[in-house]
Amino acid sequence: MSGIDSVTIKLGTASYPVIIGAGVLADERVWVSRLNADGVLIVSNSTIAPLYLARLQSVLEKLNIPHQLCILPDGEQYKTLTTWQQIIDALLNMRANRKTTVIALGGGVIGDIAGFAAACYMRGIRVIQVPTTLLAQVDAAVGGKTGVNMPVGKNLVGAFHQPALVVADIDTLSSLPEREFRAGIAEVIKYGLIMDAGFFDWLQNNTDAILTKDAAALHYMVATSVAHKASVVSADAHEQGQRALLNFGHTFGHALETLTNYSKWLHGEAVAIGMLLACAYGEKTGRTAPEVTAKLNQLLGKIQFDISIPEDITAQNMIETMRSDKKASYAGLDLILLESIGAAVISRGHRPELLLKDFPMEYLG
Amino acid sequence: MSGIDSVTIKLGTASYPVIIGAGVLADERVWVSRLNADGVLIVSNSTIAPLYLARLQSVLEKLNIPHQLCILPDGEQYKTLTTWQQIIDALLNMRANRKTTVIALGGGVIGDIAGFAAACYMRGIRVIQVPTTLLAQVDAAVGGKTGVNMPVGKNLVGAFHQPALVVADIDTLSSLPEREFRAGIAEVIKYGLIMDAGFFDWLQNNTDAILTKDAAALHYMVATSVAHKASVVSADAHEQGQRALLNFGHTFGHALETLTNYSKWLHGEAVAIGMLLACAYGEKTGRTAPEVTAKLNQLLGKIQFDISIPEDITAQNMIETMRSDKKASYAGLDLILLESIGAAVISRGHRPELLLKDFPMEYLG
Numbered sequence: 001m002s003g004i005d006s007v008t009i010k011l012g013t014a015s016y017p018v019i020i021g022a023g024v025l026a027d028e029r030v031w032v033s034r035l036n037a038d039g040v041l042i043v044s045n046s047t048i049a050p051l052y053l054a055r056l057q058s059v060l061e062k063l064n065i066p067h068q069l070c071i072l073p074d075g076e077q078y079k080t081l082t083t084w085q086q087i088i089d090a091l092l093n094m095r096a097n098r099k100t101t102v103i104a105l106g107g108g109v110i111g112d113i114a115g116f117a118a119a120c121y122m123r124g125i126r127v128i129q130v131p132t133t134l135l136a137q138v139d140a141a142v143g144g145k146t147g148v149n150m151p152v153g154k155n156l157v158g159a160f161h162q163p164a165l166v167v168a169d170i171d172t173l174s175s176l177p178e179r180e181f182r183a184g185i186a187e188v189i190k191y192g193l194i195m196d197a198g199f200f201d202w203l204q205n206n207t208d209a210i211l212t213k214d215a216a217a218l219h220y221m222v223a224t225s226v227a228h229k230a231s232v233v234s235a236d237a238h239e240q241g242q243r244a245l246l247n248f249g250h251t252f253g254h255a256l257e258t259l260t261n262y263s264k265w266l267h268g269e270a271v272a273i274g275m276l277l278a279c280a281y282g283e284k285t286g287r288t289a290p291e292v293t294a295k296l297n298q299l300l301g302k303i304q305f306d307i308s309i310p311e312d313i314t315a316q317n318m319i320e321t322m323r324s325d326k327k328a329s330y331a332g333l334d335l336i337l338l339e340s341i342g343a344a345v346i347s348r349g350h351r352p353e354l355l356l357k358d359f360p361m362e363y364l365g
Numbered sequence: 366m367s368g369i370d371s372v373t374i375k376l377g378t379a380s381y382p383v384i385i386g387a388g389v390l391a392d393e394r395v396w397v398s399r400l401n402a403d404g405v406l407i408v409s410n411s412t413i414a415p416l417y418l419a420r421l422q423s424v425l426e427k428l429n430i431p432h433q434l435c436i437l438p439d440g441e442q443y444k445t446l447t448t449w450q451q452i453i454d455a456l457l458n459m460r461a462n463r464k465t466t467v468i469a470l471g472g473g474v475i476g477d478i479a480g481f482a483a484a485c486y487m488r489g490i491r492v493i494q495v496p497t498t499l500l501a502q503v504d505a506a507v508g509g510k511t512g513v514n515m516p517v518g519k520n521l522v523g524a525f526h527q528p529a530l531v532v533a534d535i536d537t538l539s540s541l542p543e544r545e546f547r548a549g550i551a552e553v554i555k556y557g558l559i560m561d562a563g564f565f566d567w568l569q570n571n572t573d574a575i576l577t578k579d580a581a582a583l584h585y586m587v588a589t590s591v592a593h594k595a596s597v598v599s600a601d602a603h604e605q606g607q608r609a610l611l612n613f614g615h616t617f618g619h620a621l622e623t624l625t626n627y628s629k630w631l632h633g634e635a636v637a638i639g640m641l642l643a644c645a646y647g648e649k650t651g652r653t654a655p656e657v658t659a660k661l662n663q664l665l666g667k668i669q670f671d672i673s674i675p676e677d678i679t680a681q682n683m684i685e686t687m688r689s690d691k692k693a694s695y696a697g698l699d700l701i702l703l704e705s706i707g708a709a710v711i712s713r714g715h716r717p718e719l720l721l722k723d724f725p726m727e728y729l730g
Contacts, residue, residue, distance in 0.1 A: 092521065120485075120523060123512060123523045123524055146488075152457055156457065156486070156487060157486060158485060158488045159485060160488055324460075
């Protein structure tokens with residue numbers, strides 16, 4: 001369970017490895033032969049750079065790779081076209097060419113904007129993702145989704161641009177604020193729920209080790225999550241089919257985030273409650289086996305998720321918000337539902353009136 | 366030679382047809398089954414819209430497809446991120462979803478910015494290219510290159526985003542200014558030079574029919590050019606290998622454009638001179654068969670290309686400019702050269718001192 005793991009995202013000629021382990025960020029062996037001398041632009045933020053930039057720089061110096069820096073302010077409010085253009089300008093200023101590599105050192109925001117800048121500069125240059133949050137390691141950094149937020153909605157402008165390499169250093173999780181770490185676990189639980197009942201059991205049995213950040217437990221948790229994401233992305237890179245299963249809990253979760261202007265919950269927290277609502281709705285409509293919701297509720301409790309929903313969020317405004325989701329279509333909402341723990345399905349055509357009839361009101365405030 | 370031609374760009378699941386013919390823009394049969402009811406954004410400019418927008422709108426109305434308009438000012442100076450964002454805003458304002466289609470009605474500038482907006486909106490929605498210039502019909506609209514210019518260079522930000530359909534209406538060429546039409550012929554000649562000696566002969570023998578815009582001649586010329594572009598793009602969508610052959614004449618041509626701040630020549634005119642320089646350099650270095658330059662010179666003369674170069678452009682500043690081209694690398698310039706008419710090769714590692722030694726000075730002013 002210690003050492004270095006490598007999971008391959010299989011996409012034909014665009015395949016790439018995700019390297020997982022404690023200390024891999026500063027491990028020369030991970031980087032050698034995966035960078036060329038045409039230069040690197042490191043994109044990071046003002047919180048992460050003081051913590052981990054020196055480790056990355058020392059590796060690049062050992063390998064004689066010239067690099068420039070683009071350090072952005074920290075926060076989702078900077079995930080904008082304006083910031084994206086700052087990265088483009090940094091590439092232009094360093095006279096980056098088609099062989100220049102962008103290294104995104106940070107959480108999901110940094111990965112998304114740096115990835116989108118790399119996707120567009122000269123119609124696409126290489127990006128290496130170095131995720132430093134749990135959420136980014138198990139989800140955002142793997143799979144090639146990049147983008148920025150627009151005033152009317154999140155990730156409305158972006159590109160699919162697969163990284164050339166992902167380096168997930170477990171050590172960086174130690175600096176993660178407790179609340180962000182916990183929120184990241186929601187996406188981990190998701191993999192158990194949608195495709196791996198055994199992993200769900202493991203999570204139930206290892207909550208303490210995870211919460212105390214036992215290195216071996218974290219390594220196993222991240223590696224297993226990445227392996228699951230890899231299998232889904234490899235089968236469906238552009239989200240035309242099976243990749244949609246990864247959205248389990250997200251349609252409900254996005255509605256919660258939107259209704260509270262993204263001010264109450266971290267993304268993972270909203271997804272946790274969203275998964276609970278999706279399970280409960282599935283049980284009510286007979287699509288989901290009994291007890292699934294109870295088991296999830298119990299696990300979320302052990303991890304001390306607060307699943308309470310403010311009183312002003314109603315089934316009506318939840319459903320109205322879900323209808324304007326970018327995945328919605330004429331024929332009603334497509335939802336990801338569980339048949340049982342470890343088995344998710346795409347369930348189509350949930351019209352508003354049916355959603356309202358079976359909405360799990362008991363979880364509302 | 367009359368009627369409708371359809372050439373398929375073969376890219377697996379992303380394959381698409383290029384429909385070529387007189388009147389195809391307003392032909393319902395071309396459009397039916399290729400548009401869905403989720404709405405269309407038509408992007409055009411203030412020159413083209415008064416001429417052809419009504420034809421497109423009448424087809425959409427017959428097919429009951431709701432549509433919105435985004436009419437931009439005409440000119441390459443508007444091929445910017447600011448204009449691109451106007452298109453993104455138009456999509457947001459109409460609440461476009463993942464099934465919305467962008468239709469780009471215009472020349473290369475409209476196709477490039479509208480295509481790039483479609484590439485990025487919700488990480489990629491469908492774009493249909495309706496090129497109305499010869500250059501766009503035989504080159505820009507086919508192959509998926511999209512992008513915008515930056516103050517320091519052209520097409521530095523963009524994406525590969527293949528259209529879902531290309532509709533090349535030969536009738537629209539009648540409104541094209543004579544100079545633009547002539548410039549477009551340079552890219553047509555290029556296909557003859559790099560891959561089809563018979564087509565080069567045909568062009569020599571049909572100059573009059575082309576210049577008088579004989580419908581059958583234009584149809585054959587466009588369809589043959591598209592077929593050649595299709596075969597190259599199908600083999601190499603992302604320009605990793607053979608697609609580079611399409612850059613024949615462009616490295617020299619770009620240098621000419623750059624040195625004159627894009628103010629003296631239209632792109633096609635610069636490419637015509639660029640091809641001549643590439644042939645002459647090829648002959649001087651023994652890579653290109655004798656007489657090729659003379660034959661090209663003769664054909665360009667028949668089409669009344671002005672191949673004179675201003676006196677202040679020297680071999681030295683041409684070479685210096687070519688070195689900063691985005692395709693340049695450490696090991697010297699990669700050039701596309703002809704072995705003979707119909708046979709191009711990638712010739713690597715042309716160092717500045719060698720380029721200078723064999724530069725075809727006789728074509729300079």
